[in-house]
Amino acid sequence: MSAPQAAHRPGAFKLPNKQHKAGRHRTKGQIDRENKGRQDAKSLSLRQKRSLSRNERRKVNRHERLVHRRRINDDFHNKERAPYLVTVISFSQELDAALIVERLASADPEASVLASERGNITYLHVPRFRARYGFVCPILAHTDNVLDCLKVSDIVLFAWPANEGLTDEQGLLMSTILAHGFPTAIHLVSGIPSKGKQRDKLLANVKDTMKEWNFVDDSTANLDTEQDGFVVLRNIQGIRKKPTLLQRRRPHLLVEKMERLDAEKGFCTLALTGFLRGPALDANRLVHIQGLGDFQLSRVDRKPDPVPGAKERIQPVSFYPDETQADLVTENTPDPMDAEQPDVEDLLKSGGAPTVTAKVPKGTSSYQAAWITASDDEEEQSGEDDDEDDSMDSDDSDEEYYDAADDVKGPGFLENEGDAFETATMASEAPGDFEDMEIDTHEVEKYRQERENVDFPDEVDTPLDQPAAVRFQKYRGLKSFRTSPWDPKENLPFDYARIFKFQNIKHTRKQVLAEIEKDPTPGSLLHGDYVTLYVKNVPSFIYDEWGTEMPMVVYGLLRYEQKMSVLNVVLRRHPSCDTPIKSKEMLIYHVGYRRFEAGAVFSQHTNGNKFKMERFMPTDDGPFVASMYAPIMFGPAPVLVFRRDQHGNEHLVARGTTLDVNPDRVIVKRVVLSGHPSKVNKRAATVKYMFFNRDDIEWFKPIEVYTPQGRRGHIKEALGTHGVMKCMFDNPLTIQDAVLMNLYKRAFPKWTYNPRVTRTKVIGGGMVNSHSLISLVTSASASVKGVEKMEH
Structure with a gap:
């Protein structure tokens, strides 16, 4: 009998058998990435909340704050005290803005229509919905009017053509609107059959047109019958409103009535009436009229709501500013004894600069002689025509030029009328081949300079008539552009003594924005109040020159927003712009609620503590930064840049957003x-x-x-x-x-800030005749309950 066989014992290097995998399993990291930090609310008990890490607790608190803020905004816009403000923009020839308002007004026979004195506003009260609407039809040929209306509207109605796409001008206007931003949008079409192949073709055409402008998932509504208008009104009332950041942070008012009071010595007090929207407005705060500047309030009156359907009747109350009213001090007062560099006049008297003697025409002042002695050959040899101060390489002389520009005659000033007559006669005797040909020599020269800068970037010829050590005496060499130090407080110009700088701009911005969320004071005006703002010290000519159909918008400023500083904005060149734009060229900037003219310095948008200056606006689609002297703006805020040509028309050249307020940016x-x-x-x-x-x-x-x-x-x-x-x-x-x-x-911007920009026609405007809006609504109101003139 054989001995029993011993059982097999695995050794130390025995590997376990593979386990059976019943499907594909996700790792913990993959699960966390898919959840994106979301957790089940029921699983977060009080004990689990206490056991969260510091980073997790911060995320939970931030989510709770966002939910609370969203709830506040929903309650804020559900008050329905002010009528829904709707901007109507039509790209259709069959359905213009006036016809849209006419069909909406005739949708309900019990509705009542009122017209405002200014702003081209038509109010509609629909008792069935217990809702009130205000329709604004801006003139599409003026982009400024369209943007002003979009900044204060709750809803925007787009009417799209059914048979064809947008024209070039319409496309440029739509591109401008998208770059600026707009509130909740509703899309309308007209002339589409109820069934058949033609309906599918037209709907597909409309969808393709909307898809070109990134309206992919948005639906369209027909507006052919009264029942369609009834549905659109219901949609305007029930759709979720998405107010812009500008509307949530600053009180604003669309002026419906303007009166001039106490006119004296070219200034007056303007009484501006309308519905107040946004956060609370205090009489001690400053207000900004777009295109004019900042002003103080002498009084604010709260009046009864004149539009039918108001839920509450408010007794008239007047509020007056007290001793805590914000001042209009925009610049700092520089101390002339606190300057590190000597004055230019003192330098000349002390013999610090050589005196140049040259022959000049009779009657030429000393200021003109200083410019005449600088020859054109030297300017061309310097290779730096992009800014005037480089020809003499003196920043101090540049400051003197802008301080004395209003007291002297320009270099091209003609002494008598006879010289002007002779010059005009010589110009009229030019060869006939060029009589009908308009050539802007300045633009041609800019094209050549831009092409030369692209081929030979930043290359400059050394002058022959003076030493290079004198010509480039303010320049220095750097071992490394990225790592070499550069003191931002070194050799600052005189204008830097006039501006304001925050020690910690982020902390200040946080404090200023926190004031918006606080409970309003007893003397404040709330959202939906019908008020009259008495703005004092306004130029009297504004009352006569401001058209009745041009919208006027008044904004309440936050703290410090009237102070001047160095504003940096990030821009991208618009595809429609093919004109070379030089650095420091005067352009029109739409920054949030402000519209002003300034000459900004362009620089690269890169990392580091130094940024290379761009002589021309980059031609590619890459971002760049424009720095200028401008009032402080707590962003983010959209930015649009326009260029005015020799005929006075404005062209969109760039769009972007605000970056920061930082005078220490080293360009x-x-x-x-x-x-x-x-x-x-x-x-x-x-x-x-x-x-x-x-x-x-x-x-x-x-x-x-x-x-x-x-x-x-x-x-x-x-x-x-x-x-x-x-x-x-x-x-x-x-x-x-x-x-x-x-x-x-180092390069600095020039003090060229001009807050008063005249309104001109903008290329890319519209084709809608909104002048006859009031007459159309009046004629279509035979079936309406009544048409009244708004009583203020």
């Missing part, structure tokens, strides 16, 4: 000096044409030189006395290379 201007290697011996090269005397070579000897192929080197010694030098490089170079040297100087 560095670069110039590149180029030389030609005449002899090359491995790593050594003899270079000429970069400098033209021995002293300049010794002056710029510490600065590094390089080649476009990536070779790095330094100046070893000067050869002779005519600007030939010997350079050593890290690697051998060829005779085809060019030797370059970078010099840097």
Whole structure:
């Protein structure tokens, strides 16, 4: 009998069998990524909340604050004290803005219609819905009017064409609206059959047109019959309102009536009446009239609501500002004894600058003579036509120019009428081939400069008539543009003593915005109040020149928003702009609720503590930053930039948003000096044409030189006395290379801020005749209960 077989015992290196996997399982990280931090509310008990980490508790608290803020906004807009303000924009020839309001007004026989004195506003009260509507039909040919109405509206109605797409002008207007932003949108169509192949074709055409402008999931509503108008009114009342950030943070009023009071010495008090919307308004705060500037209030009257259907009757109350009223101080008062640099006049008296004697025409002032002595050849040789102060390379003279510009005659001033007559006669005797041809020589020169800057970026020719050490005395060399230090407080211009700077702008912004969420004071005016604002010290000509159909919007300013500082905005060039835009060129900026004119400095939008200046607006779609002297704006806020041509028309050139308010942003201007290697011996090269005397070579000897192929080197010694030098490089170079040297100087914007911008026609406007809106609504109101004139 054999011995029993021993059981097998696995060794130490035995691997376990594979487990059966019943399907595909997700890892914990994948589950967390899919949930995106969301957790089941029932599973978060009190004990589990206490056991959360610090980061998790911060996320939970932030979510609770957002829910609370959303609830406050919903309650804020569900008060229904003010009528729903609706902007009507029609791109259809069959269904213009006036016809849309007519069909909506005739949808309910019990509705009543009222017309405002100003602003082209038509109020509609529908008792069946217990709702009130205010329809605004801006003139689409003026983009300023369209944007002003969109900034204060609750709803925007877009009427789309059924047979064809948008024209070029309509497309440019729509692109401007999308770049600026708008509230909740409702889309309308007309002339589509109820059934058949033609209906499917027209609907597909409308969908394709809307898809071009990113309205993919939005539905359309017909407006052919009275029943369709009834449905649209119901949709306006029931749709969720999405107010813009500008509407949630600043009180605003669309003016319906304007009166001029106490006119004296060119100034008056304007009584502006309308519905107040947004946060509470205090009589001590400043107000801003778009296109005019900032003003103080002398009194605020709360009046009864004149539109039928008001849920409550308010007794008239007047509020007056007290001693805590905000002042209109926009600039800081500089101390002339606190300047580090001497004054220009003192420098000239002390003999610090040489005196140049030149022959000038009879009657020429000393100021004109200073410009005449600077020859055009020197300006062309400098290669820096993008800003005027570089020809003389003196920032102090630039400040003196803008301070004395109002007291002297320009360089092209004609002394008598006879000279003007002779000049005009000579111009009329030009050859007939160019009589009908308008050539803007300034624009042609800008095209050439932009093309030269693209081919040879920042390259400048060394002048022959003066030493390079004098011409580029304010420039310096940097070992590394990214890591080399640059003190932001060094050699600041005089204008920096006039502006305001926050020690911690983020903390200040947080405090100012927190004031909006506080409970209003007893003397404040709330959303939906029908008020009259008495704005004092307004130019009297505004009352006569402001058209009755031009919307006027009044905004309440936040704290510090009237102070001047350096405003930085991030922009992108608009695809429709093909004109070269130079840095510091005067442009019209729409920044949030402000509209002003300024000359900004363009710079790259990159990381780091220094930013390279752009001589021209970048032609690609990349972002760039524009810095200018402007009032403080607590962003974010949309930004649109327009250019005014020689005919007075405005063209959209860029769009973007605000970046920050930071005077310490270091914008560095670069110039590149180029030389030609005449002899090359491995790593050594003899270079000429970069400098033209021995002293300049010794002056710029510490600065590094390089080649476009990536070779790095330094100046070893000067050869002779005519600007030939010997350079050593890290690697051998060829005779085809060019030797370059970078010099840097900080650039500052110019004080060209102008808050009063005249309204002109904008290219890209509309085709709608909204002038006959009131007459159409009046004629269509035979079936309406009654048409009344609004009593203020």
